[in-house]
Amino acid sequence: xxxxxxxxxxxxxxxxxxxxxxxxxxxxxxxxxxxxxxxxxxxxxxxxxxxxxxxxxxxxxxxxxxxxxxxxxxxxxxxxxxxxxxxxxxxxxxxxxxxxxxxxxxxxxxxxxxxxxxxxxxxxxxxxxxxxxxxxxxxxxxxxxxxxxxxxxxxxxxxxxxxxxxxxxxxxxxxxxxxxxxxxxxxxxxxxxxxxxxxxxxxxxxxxxxxxxxxxxxxxxx
Amino acid sequence: xxxxxxxxxxxxxxxxxxxxxxxxxxxxxxxxxxxxxxxxxxxxxxxxxxxxxxxxxxxxxxxxxxxxxxxxxxxxxxxxxxxxxxxxxxxxxxxxxxxxxxxxxxxxxxxxxxxxxxxxxxxxxxxxxxxxxxxxxxxxxxxxxxxxxxxxxxxxxxxxxxxxxxxxxxxxxxxxxxxxxxxxxxxxxxxxxxxxxxxxxxxxxxxxxxxxxxxxxxxxxx
Numbered sequence: 001x002x003x004x005x006x007x008x009x010x011x012x013x014x015x016x017x018x019x020x021x022x023x024x025x026x027x028x029x030x031x032x033x034x035x036x037x038x039x040x041x042x043x044x045x046x047x048x049x050x051x052x053x054x055x056x057x058x059x060x061x062x063x064x065x066x067x068x069x070x071x072x073x074x075x076x077x078x079x080x081x082x083x084x085x086x087x088x089x090x091x092x093x094x095x096x097x098x099x100x101x102x103x104x105x106x107x108x109x110x111x112x113x114x115x116x117x118x119x120x121x122x123x124x125x126x127x128x129x130x131x132x133x134x135x136x137x138x139x140x141x142x143x144x145x146x147x148x149x150x151x152x153x154x155x156x157x158x159x160x161x162x163x164x165x166x167x168x169x170x171x172x173x174x175x176x177x178x179x180x181x182x183x184x185x186x187x188x189x190x191x192x193x194x195x196x197x198x199x200x201x202x203x204x205x206x207x208x209x210x211x212x213x214x215x216x217x218x219x220x221x222x
Numbered sequence: 223x224x225x226x227x228x229x230x231x232x233x234x235x236x237x238x239x240x241x242x243x244x245x246x247x248x249x250x251x252x253x254x255x256x257x258x259x260x261x262x263x264x265x266x267x268x269x270x271x272x273x274x275x276x277x278x279x280x281x282x283x284x285x286x287x288x289x290x291x292x293x294x295x296x297x298x299x300x301x302x303x304x305x306x307x308x309x310x311x312x313x314x315x316x317x318x319x320x321x322x323x324x325x326x327x328x329x330x331x332x333x334x335x336x337x338x339x340x341x342x343x344x345x346x347x348x349x350x351x352x353x354x355x356x357x358x359x360x361x362x363x364x365x366x367x368x369x370x371x372x373x374x375x376x377x378x379x380x381x382x383x384x385x386x387x388x389x390x391x392x393x394x395x396x397x398x399x400x401x402x403x404x405x406x407x408x409x410x411x412x413x414x415x416x417x418x419x420x421x422x423x424x425x426x427x428x429x430x431x432x433x434x435x436x437x438x439x440x441x442x443x444x
Contacts, residue, residue: 027253027255027256027259029251029271030252031251031274033249033275033279034243034247034248036275036278036279036282038274040271042270042274048266048267049253049267050255052253052262052263053253053258053260056258057256057258060258137255162387162389163328165384165385167384
């Protein structure tokens with residue numbers, strides 16, 4: 001089980017290999033239908049493509065990184081021969097602030113209360129530039145969730161809010177030195193902010209209580 | 223300006239050409255990064271790729287179908303030499319029910335009250351199958367918004383509801399004969415259902431009143 005606050009060794013291997021070869025990480029997308037091929041210039045699907053590509057690339061490097069059965073659910077990949085690590089792939093446009101969804105807010109509050117090990121997932125993050133149809137990876141990070149999340153003025157945890165509803169957990173400015181709101185520095189500060197946000201938002205602590213129980217049950221210290 | 227309840231002639235041309243050649247409409251996506259190419263097997267980005275492909279294809283057919291300046295906003299394409307038609311591209315997995323977002327609910331209520339002509343946009347809809355990495359277009363429809371939308375048990379208009387919040391307008395079963403809730407048959411029934419849903423949902427009729435004023439202002443009969 002994933003009980004470590006450190007990055008999984010297999011995630012680290014992947015990260016180091018990618019960073020060593022970052023200057024070669026350019027390419028693009030060709031879409032063909034009815035004999036008409038286009039070189040894709042829109043950014044919409046790039047995140048999913050890089051995520052899918054990463055699995056093939058890792059296989060070619062003989063890394064122990066594996067696709068889960070379902071592509072829709074957490075995690076994007078398992079790391080380690082025993083599937084003992086979680087690895088999430090995130091991407092964002094290098095010319096803008098990171099605006100990917102770290103996770104659905106409600107879903108994450110719930111899932112952490114069922115599987116507290118999810119807290120220790122590694123996040124492999126790519127920033128890219130798309131110049132017409134030419135894609136270039138600009139920077140790569142390996143992070144834990146508390147290292148990419150921050151507070152805001154409104155709630156203890158930065159989230160995406162639509163029509164008053166908290167939808168997704170959104171990253172803080174982990175890519176920049178200019179942080180209006182500092183990133184968290186440990187998992188406990190992050191989970192406190194997560195569940196305090198849940199409490200302020202809908203006056204419930206159900207998931208928080210379940211989460212704390214699970215921590216005790218599994219003897220996880222954070 | 224788009225004042226017609228009929229499909230725009232240029233949309234019809236595109237639709238007929240595509241349907242005539244539907245058996246040839248197969249292909250797929252190749253994504254390359256760092257010299258490693260993959261044949262894409264995930265469905266996530268297909269909608270955006272078909273939409274982008276359609277613009278190139280239409281150009282090659284010398285159709286008067288044009289990209290707007292911004293790719294994020296309505297419409298996906300203009301139809302006609304004078305940009306006098308709106309054309310939206312929608313796609314869905316042929317093995318499932320259509321689950322694309324017709325439009326953001328709030329955004330649509332508002333935009334129709336500012337530009338009532340949006341009501342007459344054409345919808346070109348593709349259903350596809352993805353067998354491993356081989357993409358095949360299965361069926362194509364040309365529709366108006368009232369021909370793809372329906373009621374539900376909950377609200378007069380079928381929508382996607384998340385945590386009690388109406389997020390998007392979702393299509394009814396326009397692809398099938400088994401309709402639990404019938405599709406609308408004219409624009410007025412659709413706009414009545416739209417704004418009645420807005421009223422039941424948040425007790426406001428601001429956008430409805432503005433919409434009706436605009437109809438009178440532009441002498442639009444629906």
